[in-house]
Amino acid sequence: MSNLRRTVAVLGAGTMGSGIAIVMARVGHRTILFDVDRAGLQRGIDTVHGFFDNSVRKGKLTPDQAAAAKNALIGMPQLPAELKGASDEAPAPAHVALSIMT
Numbered sequence: 001m002s003n004l005r006r007t008v009a010v011l012g013a014g015t016m017g018s019g020i021a022i023v024m025a026r027v028g029h030r031t032i033l034f035d036v037d038r039a040g041l042q043r044g045i046d047t048v049h050g051f052f053d054n055s056v057r058k059g060k061l062t063p064d065q066a067a068a069a070k071n072a073l074i075g076m077p078q079l080p081a082e083l084k085g086a087s088d089e090a091p092a093p094a095h096v097a098l099s100i101m102t
Contacts, residue, residue, distance in 0.1 A: 005029055013037075013044025013075070022051050025072040033075050045075045 008024040010017045013035035025031040025048065033048070035041040052066040061069070 007032065009034060013041045018044045018047040021048050021073060025069045028068070028072060031073050033073060034079060036077060038077050041075050041077055045073065048073055
């Protein structure tokens with residue numbers, strides 16, 4: 001696996017979005033979890049953090065690994081400036097992976 005770390009934006013903090021955020025944060029990518037619904041965003045963050053906490057309890061991650069994955073996750077109720085305008089006509093910068101969950 002490459003040591004390249006990317007910024008990954010996951011749009012939608014529901015079941016699928018949270019799952020993608022778990023995978024991306026776990027491998028060390030800076031992961032922006034975006035949802036316009038603040039309550040939904042908080043549920044998504046809680047889901048991701050809960051997954052890492054359970055992984056520590058089950059012995060699948062060390063506490064340091066879980067903390068690093070949690071620290072890689074950023075929740076945002078608004079699109080970050082680096083993603084504004086990202087579309088087919090104006091793609092996101094090359095260092096940003098974009099995943100849209102509706």
